[in-house]
Amino acid sequence: MAIRVTLDRVLLDRHMSLTELCDRVGVTMANLSILKTGKAKAVRFSTLEALCRELKCQPGELLMFEEDIEEKDAAE
């Protein structure tokens, strides 16, 4: 996946645990873990909005675009 979720880094910057974020955002630990580990296929705007509100950040701070290795090879 070319989109990488940087939730772990933002959580570290805010000194906030995943459990605390779960409680604040109202998303289950299992779902937030899927998001944190990059296994998620999509993020709802409502979830993104709640995350940004509670973490006091912009969507761009939570998501990052990275070219896949295969794509890099293909470009070369």
Next chain:
Amino acid sequence: MKALGKNSITVAIDAGLGVLSWALWIALALLFLFGIPALIVDQFYDLSWVAKAPPPALVWPFAIMFAIFVLAAQTVISRLRKIFTTLIAGDPFVPENAVHMRTIWIVLVVFEVLNMGFSSGALMAQKWFGGALAGLKGEFHINWSLWMAVIVLIVLTEIFREGAKLRQEQKLTI
């Protein structure tokens, strides 16, 4: 009768498939244990009450064709039972079931092609050898209803595959 859970249609069909699976294994075992010796050793057993015996030269081809039929049927039954297991568990829309459905139509296609080849081969053998194969009934026959069923199954499998993929994506949407 309800569709899922205890005493449901699904459980009943699954049990029926289990019985059919065992019956096919028993039929195959009986063929190899009694049928073939009976056909090879002349008059060892009189099986004329069971079925019209093929000419001696064709005992092995018939037995092999029957074994292929049993294996094909067992593959289809086992795949169907795997699909039923997920259905009974309440979550049949998984990508694995699309693979099972694809296997089923491939087995049906392969078996029908073999069947057509065998029937056509028998027809040619009858023309070449004539009287020696008097008991053999060869014919070239296209089973249109089966081919239509295969086409329907292919389309449904692809729809199911897409559906399962969407379902998986939905599961991983946070």
